[in-house]
Amino acid sequence: MAVSALATGCQPPGFFDGQNLWHEWVVNFFPRIGDSICRGMGGHADGGPPNWLIYLVLGFLGSLIVVNIAALGVPFVVLLERKLLGRFQNRIGPNRVGPFGLLQPVADALKLMTKEDITPAAADKIVFALAPLAFAIPIILMFAPIPWADHASLANLDIGILWVIAVTTAAEAGIFMAGWSSNNKYSLFGAMRAVALLVSYEIPLVLSLLGVVLLAGTLNLSEIVLDQRFAPNILWQPLGFFVFIIAVSAELNRAPFDQLEAESELVSGFHTEYSGMKWAMVQLGEYAALIGFSAIIATLFLSGWKGPLWIPGYIWLVTKMAFILCAFIWVRATIPRMRIDQIMAFGWKFLLPLSIINIFATAAEVIAFPDALPYWLIPINIAFAGACVVGMAKLLGFQPKTRKIVIPGRPVIGDDTPGRIVPLMRGGN
Amino acid sequence: MTGEYFTDYTAVLVATIAGAVMVLSGFLAAMVVSPRARSAMKDIPYECGVVPFPGRGWTQTHIRYYLFAILFLVFDVEAVFLFPWAVIFLGPEVASAVFYEMLVFMGILFFGLIYAWKKGVLEWR
Numbered sequence: 372m373a374v375s376a377l378a379t380g381c382q383p384p385g386f387f388d389g390q391n392l393w394h395e396w397v398v399n400f401f402p403r404i405g406d407s408i409c410r411g412m413g414g415h416a417d418g419g420p421p422n423w424l425i426y427l428v429l430g431f432l433g434s435l436i437v438v439n440i441a442a443l444g445v446p447f448v449v450l451l452e453r454k455l456l457g458r459f460q461n462r463i464g465p466n467r468v469g470p471f472g473l474l475q476p477v478a479d480a481l482k483l484m485t486k487e488d489i490t491p492a493a494a495d496k497i498v499f500a501l502a503p504l505a506f507a508i509p510i511i512l513m514f515a516p517i518p519w520a521d522h523a524s525l526a527n528l529d530i531g532i533l534w535v536i537a538v539t540t541a542a543e544a545g546i547f548m549a550g551w552s553s554n555n556k557y558s559l560f561g562a563m564r565a566v567a568l569l570v571s572y573e574i575p576l577v578l579s580l581l582g583v584v585l586l587a588g589t590l591n592l593s594e595i596v597l598d599q600r601f602a603p604n605i606l607w608q609p610l611g612f613f614v615f616i617i618a619v620s621a622e623l624n625r626a627p628f629d630q631l632e633a634e635s636e637l638v639s640g641f642h643t644e645y646s647g648m649k650w651a652m653v654q655l656g657e658y659a660a661l662i663g664f665s666a667i668i669a670t671l672f673l674s675g676w677k678g679p680l681w682i683p684g685y686i687w688l689v690t691k692m693a694f695i696l697c698a699f700i701w702v703r704a705t706i707p708r709m710r711i712d713q714i715m716a717f718g719w720k721f722l723l724p725l726s727i728i729n730i731f732a733t734a735a736e737v738i739a740f741p742d743a744l745p746y747w748l749i750p751i752n753i754a755f756a757g758a759c760v761v762g763m764a765k766l767l768g769f770q771p772k773t774r775k776i777v778i779p780g781r782p783v784i785g786d787d788t789p790g791r792i793v794p795l796m797r798g799g800n
Numbered sequence: 801m802t803g804e805y806f807t808d809y810t811a812v813l814v815a816t817i818a819g820a821v822m823v824l825s826g827f828l829a830a831m832v833v834s835p836r837a838r839s840a841m842k843d844i845p846y847e848c849g850v851v852p853f854p855g856r857g858w859t860q861t862h863i864r865y866y867l868f869a870i871l872f873l874v875f876d877v878e879a880v881f882l883f884p885w886a887v888i889f890l891g892p893e894v895a896s897a898v899f900y901e902m903l904v905f906m907g908i909l910f911f912g913l914i915y916a917w918k919k920g921v922l923e924w925r
Contacts, residue, residue: 648830
């Protein structure tokens with residue numbers, strides 16, 4: 372199988388007989404280059420270098436592209452974010468370095484490289500140095516199953532969705548390592564909050580994906596894209612999309628869920644003690660996760676690399692990712708940071724019931740129409756999603772009820788009547 | 801089939817190595833380029849520039865994190881069961897029995913959530 376697949380892998384795209392091999396990623400992404408490398412190395416069954424060498428070289432090329440999407444994409448996403456945040460706040464944003472501030476990422480990288488790398492004396496030094504590694508590497512692995520075009524993913528994993536969830540959750544261990552090893556109270560609080568946030572939003576994140584899995588009947592990301600050939604999943608799964616995009620922004624520790632790095636109280640939380648290149652790697656992991664999750668959202672809900680016009684798949688995917696990135700930045704610029712009790716209540720009481728409702732509504736639709744969902748379900752789905760969100764919000768109430776806050780053994784410290792400030796974080800963080 | 805399986809995960813392994821090389825080469829470059837000027841004041845934990853509050857950095861944290869961890873465990877195990885269920889749902893032998901079985905399973909867990917809600921576990925106190 373491997374030998375015959377290798378031989379077909381050297382053909383131009385279009386000759387693939389449904390075999391998804393990871394070196395086709397390179398061949399598909401850069402048809403001329405990948406093909407000529409494959410041919411130049413003698414990619415045939417008889418003669419030439421051994422097959423494993425060709426696999427290794429092509430796999431390394433694919434990995435290089437993935438790593439560079441993270442390493443080169445992140446600075447420009449940071450620049451985009453700073454520019455857009457500036458515009459949202461009626462400023463200009465970075466515009467000094469290069470034309471329109473385009474060279475700002477280069478200047479930032481050089482600055483970070485020439486900063487002193489400080490490790491606090493009281494820190495757990497080995498864990499402190501390992502934490503950026505443990506944070507950045509899983510985030511890069513998250514890009515592995517994303518299909519950039521037809522048959523063009525680094526690894527066409529059959530457990531694609533589970534892989535993405537598992538790997539991004541593993542990155543959270545890096546956050547806790549960083550916060551714990553710093554031996555700083557604020558870092559530890561930030562890390563504990565990160566874990567609490569992850570724990571609360573992991574459940575809605577996973578459950579809201581199940582609607583997509585039910586419709587596609589597979590966890591493979593390439594097959595999920597092919598399953599959306601009639602209409603993108605956002606039309607069938609508006610409620611799932613709503614829950615997923617909120618849970619993702621909590622998973623990414625972005626505003627309004629950036630309680631763990633609240634600058635005003637925790638001095639940026641788990642990476643307070645990091646400086647220089649280690650800080651740069653933590654930041655790279657965070658923004659690479661943002662890019663990766665926008666690719667996942669585009670793949671799962673916006674039909675990925677597929678588009679109505681004949682434009683290469685990766686251009687469609689990157690366009691959709693850019694829209695999602697701008698939406699994330701817009702949310703960050705608009706919504707203020709929530710308190711941690713509000714965040715936890717929102718995750719457990721609002722998103723979790725909604726995601727469970729979504730699963731059973733989708734399952735009922737699939738049972739009713741086992742072949743394909745009819746198009747007239749789309750407006751019904753959207754109306755149903757809107758009704759669920761509004762109904763749940765009405766049920767929970769927008770305002771907390773007035774209540775006396777009593778701590779045993781201490782005097783009453785306040786009540787929720789307007790005009791009085793109530794200390795809401797009591798008994799430590 | 802097994803060939804594809806292994807090549808896919810070989811790619812993942814190579815990507816892991818490439819990621820590690822990227823991060824470590826960044827560290828290496830910084831080690832060569834960056835200045836070094838140690839001082840006692842830089843070595844203390846950063847607490848907005850003032851001398852740190854006395855006590856260990858590894859403070860104790862509140863019990864409520866533990867309660868959320870238990871709830872998370874329950875629902876994450878549930879999610880593990882739901883994934884294979886969702887994958888086979890569209891299969892050739894779609895039976896509504898599969899649907900109702902999962903409805904019962906989820907109903908029990910949902911009851912657990914409501915119990916925890918009424919007990920006040922979901923309040924961040």
